[in-house]
Amino acid sequence: MLGELYDAHAHRGDAADGTARLPYHDLWVEPAAGNALVTSVRDGSAAADAGIVARDTIIGVDGIPAAARAAASMPRCLSHPDPAATAFTLNIAVAGRRGQPRRITLRSAKGGKRAVFLPLKITPRLPDVESRLLQDGYGYIVIRSFSDQAVVDAFDAALLRFREAPGLIIDVRQNGGGDTAVARPIMGRFIAKEKPYARMRRRDGDHLSQLWTEIVDPRGPFTYTAPVVVITTRWSASMAEGFPMGMRGIGRASIVGTPMMRLGAGVFPLHLDRTGIQLQYSAEPVYDVHDRARSLLEPDVLVSPTDDALAAGIRTLDMKRKASS
Known part of the structure; x- marks a missing residue:
């Protein structure tokens, strides 16, 4: 039901490991020819450590095409396509699962295809x-x-x-x-x-x-x-x-x-x-x-x-x- 809202502010507070992470975990992506174009990478994240940069294109996550993972999270009650829903679900797809590492397949902005492994990363607690x-x-x-x-x-x-x-x-x-x-x-x-x-x-x-x-x-x-x-x-x-x-x-x-x-x-x-x-x-x-x-x-x-x-x-x-x- 919450997925019908495609709103990162609307979510469970008791979600378990293995469930979908909230979007915008460490990557911000936009739809691009059925794939996910990276437009921003969170500083200090596992994605940044792995060398993912803006203008890379994510093709797959954990061996599944990014578009297919996104489709599984699409709202079911839309009366017509909404680009905002498409973008939101792509961001869910690339965020992966709670408590689990990810394997990202991407096409580099500089050319060439590669796979990167994103381990779980605990960010050190810094002063507020x-x-x-x-x-x-x-x-x-x-x-x-x-x-x-x-x-x-x-x-x-x-x-x-x-x-x-x-x-x-x-x-x-x-x-x-x-x-x-x-x-x-x-x-x-x-x-x-x-x-x-x-x-x-x-x-x-x-x-x-x-x-x-x-x-x-x-x-x-x-x-x-x-x-x-x-x-x-x-x-x-x-x-x-x-x-x-x-x-x-x-x-x-x-x-x-x-x-x-x-x-x-x-x-x-x-x-x-x-x-x-x-x-x-x-x-x-x-x-x-x-x-x-x-x-x-x-x-x-x-x-x-x-x-x-x-x-x-x-x-x-x-x-x-x-x-x-």
Whole structure:
């Protein structure tokens, strides 16, 4: 039933090993002549370690053609073909199975066919917040999660170090999301008065509720007023999409990077009392302050997945400083 929605935000919370992984595990692919064209590879993943790069074409997974694996996951109730469903199921196909390694057959962007083995990889747990001063004098803060209130304190401590910095880069490229209650106070450090940052609706049966507006309140011992850039990637997901959208909405940041994961709604949990299945579903579609769906969010400065987004962020800050001088 969840597969009929082809929504990466709608999934079981208790899925077992051997079941399909969520799409966008470590590869982002698009349909290409019945195969899967790689457009982005997650940094530090088994796929990146194996040398898979953008513009490679995945032909098969575990000895099965990619298109055939995708077909097995296609929604069954579509009244007409939907390219979004085709792309979604291809991404399920290349993600493989939970708890299992994968063998990928691909045609290289440079020519030639090869097979690569992708073992299970446990990524080392990194701090939710890290920061450093860049050579240009700009502050650089990485936020890897919005799931813990301690993130707010860690961000505040980093911002205090960079209080006099002429610009700030906030990096949410490896951030899988979290809670509005964590992201909103961080946004509050950049404004001196209350501002709207998003609009929302709630799903109610076969229709949507009226829009309401979400507000950010100013917060902290000081307001950081220098230019800000938020850098993103395909693996900036959920609240890590809402945060850059909100920072742009309050007029305090430019978004630099690739399009994000396109998870366009807040989620609610659901417990099926007869089976005990735990799941979540997209309950509250999110829009920017101009009523554009978050799922359609695009960066202000688009960066190729193979280019250096941090360098592009620094260039953007340089231009902002020059424009304001």
